[in-house]
Amino acid sequence: MKVVNYFETDDKERWLDAIGGSDWRAGPFLKTLLESGTFFKTVGENSRVLLLTEGDELVSYCTFAEKDDIQPTELTPWVGFVYTFPARRGRRFAGLLFDEVERLARADGVREVYLSTNHVGLYEKYGWEFMTMMDDIDGAPSRIYVKRIARENADGDR
Numbered sequence: 001m002k003v004v005n006y007f008e009t010d011d012k013e014r015w016l017d018a019i020g021g022s023d024w025r026a027g028p029f030l031k032t033l034l035e036s037g038t039f040f041k042t043v044g045e046n047s048r049v050l051l052l053t054e055g056d057e058l059v060s061y062c063t064f065a066e067k068d069d070i071q072p073t074e075l076t077p078w079v080g081f082v083y084t085f086p087a088r089r090g091r092r093f094a095g096l097l098f099d100e101v102e103r104l105a106r107a108d109g110v111r112e113v114y115l116s117t118n119h120v121g122l123y124e125k126y127g128w129e130f131m132t133m134m135d136d137i138d139g140a141p142s143r144i145y146v147k148r149i150a151r152e153n154a155d156g157d158r
Contacts (some may be wrong), residue, residue, distance in 0.1 A: 001059065001093070003100040006034070006049035015051055018058035022083055030063070030081050043067045043080070048104070050097050060084040060093045064101050069136040070116050070144065077105070079115045079147075098126050098147070105149045115145040 006015055012034075020031035030049070033039040040047060044066025052060040061083055068078035079101055084093050105113050115128060116136060120143070124130070128145035136142045 001096060002053050003096060004051050004053060006051055006061075009051070014056070015058060019061060023086065024083055026081055027083055030061075043078075044076075047077075049081075050100055052093055052096050058085070059088045060097055062094070062097045062101070064104055064113075068114075068116050069138075070114075070134050070142060071137050073134070075114045075144075077108075077110060077113055079113055082115070082117075092125075095126050102147070102149055106151070111149055113147045113149060115147070116142045117145065118143060 006012065009015060016031050016034060019034070020028050022028065030039075033042055034049070039049075043063060047063060047065035047067075049063050050061060051058055061081065063078075063080045065078050065080055066076050068080040070078075079098070082094055082097070101113060105111075114131075115123060116134070117123060123145050126147075128147050131144045131146045133141050134144050
């Protein structure tokens, strides 16, 4: 398994097709944002799309972005578009993406990362803490989670 940044891959078309093939409506929406060149305008200039791959197969993906579906807000950055393909669910593969998010956040000096969802009991398994309820851009209530990013000591331990 390997986590790669979509924007640093040479085979974007393959990964776009895989993202668009998700059985969740947000996957094709993310594909559209990437294809149309509106991804950065929508979620922020320093945003990333993280892909968990195994060989030529896309296992899971998420964004690590300045903005998500809770707007306007001063909370940033956000993990969004979290998806694991059905055949791979139940094996905690999203946790590998969250580990990469933590690494990136730590490198950026970020102390907290946020996530918007309607799932209960899923993200808590990965150390996310329920913070509050907020309305998303469509006016629907959403659960907001926070992940506190531990600092590494001089030995690289947290």
